[in-house]
Amino acid sequence: MINLANLNTRQLATTYLVANTPAFLYNAFRTDASVQRLATENTSDDLAQHVEQIAGQETRSVKETVSAYAALVALTLQPYPAARLLVGRQIAALEWAHDLLRLYDDTRVGNEVITVQASPRVSEATPTPAATTNSSIILSGH
Amino acid sequence: MILQTSEGTDIPNYQIREVSAFEANQFADLDANYGASTSRRAEPTPVYNCHGMTFASRRTGIYDDPALYTILREDRYVEVPRDDVLPGDVICYFDDKGAITHTGLVVTSPRDEVLRVPKVCSKWGKYAEVIHWANDCPYREHFATARYYRVRQ
Numbered sequence: 613m614i615n616l617a618n619l620n621t622r623q624l625a626t627t628y629l630v631a632n633t634p635a636f637l638y639n640a641f642r643t644d645a646s647v648q649r650l651a652t653e654n655t656s657d658d659l660a661q662h663v664e665q666i667a668g669q670e671t672r673s674v675k676e677t678v679s680a681y682a683a684l685v686a687l688t689l690q691p692y693p694a695a696r697l698l699v700g701r702q703i704a705a706l707e708w709a710h711d712l713l714r715l716y717d718d719t720r721v722g723n724e725v726i727t728v729q730a731s732p733r734v735s736e737a738t739p740t741p742a743a744t745t746n747s748s749i750i751l752s753g754h
Numbered sequence: 755m756i757l758q759t760s761e762g763t764d765i766p767n768y769q770i771r772e773v774s775a776f777e778a779n780q781f782a783d784l785d786a787n788y789g790a791s792t793s794r795r796a797e798p799t800p801v802y803n804c805h806g807m808t809f810a811s812r813r814t815g816i817y818d819d820p821a822l823y824t825i826l827r828e829d830r831y832v833e834v835p836r837d838d839v840l841p842g843d844v845i846c847y848f849d850d851k852g853a854i855t856h857t858g859l860v861v862t863s864p865r866d867e868v869l870r871v872p873k874v875c876s877k878w879g880k881y882a883e884v885i886h887w888a889n890d891c892p893y894r895e896h897f898a899t900a901r902y903y904r905v906r907q
Binding site: 625626627628629630631632633634635636639672673674677706707711 | 768770773777778781817819857877879881892893
C-alpha cells in the first residue's frame, strides 16, 4: 500500500486532463515535486502493485487514474530497473501506460561510473616508461 | 479508425474513453483559471484531443508526434509569418525538444492592440474546446516557440 497523502492530486488531475500527448503527461509528472516524493517514499514493489491494482479495476475515477500514472512515473524516477517491474503486468487498461514506459525506455541514459584501464601510447620520439592510467567516464542523467 | 493524409499515409489514432464527461465537469473551473477572456465552447469529451480537433475533424485523437509532422508535410501545410496570420490558420506549440505539445485554430489575427497575440480555439486534452488568447492556456510556456501554418493552395 503506497502513501498518497502527499500527492498533489488536484494539480496532477488538471495536468492529466489537459495533456494532449503521453509525452506532455510524462514530462509534467516527472517534474512534479509530489511525484518525486512518491518515488523516494515508496518501494518499487508497492508502486508497481498500485499501478496494477488501479489498472485492474473495472472502473476508475480520475483521481485513481492519476494516482496510477503518478506511481508509474515515480517508478521511472527510481534507479533502473525499477520500472521494468511493470513489464508483463496487466496494465493496458490504463490507456497511456505503455506509452509512458516506451518514453522512459527511449529517453533513459546510463548514470553508472565506468572505469576504463588504458595503456598510454608508446611514442618513438619521446619514449616514456609504460604505465597504466585509470579514467572515469560519468554518464549523467536519470 | 482509418485516418489518412491527403497522400494516403495512415495516421495512427484512437478514441479515449478513460474520462467521463461527468468527471471532467468536476474540473469545470479549469478554463476560468486562465483569464476572463477564456471561454469554454463545448462540453468536455475525451474522445478527441487538440490534434484530433485540428487535423481530424473532432472524430478521434492523434497522440503520435511524428504523425503530426507527416500531416504537416503531406497535407502541404506551409509556415506563415505571425504578421500574416489569418483566422483559420493552424497554431502549433513546440517544446524545447521540438515536440508538438498543442495545436489549435486561429480565430482572430494577431493585432497591435493585443500585442500581436492571436485568439485561438483549441481542445485541451481530455477536457473541452476553449477559446483563449494563444498565450493564456496550459501550454503557454511553449507559446514563445509557437508557429503558424496554412495549407498551400
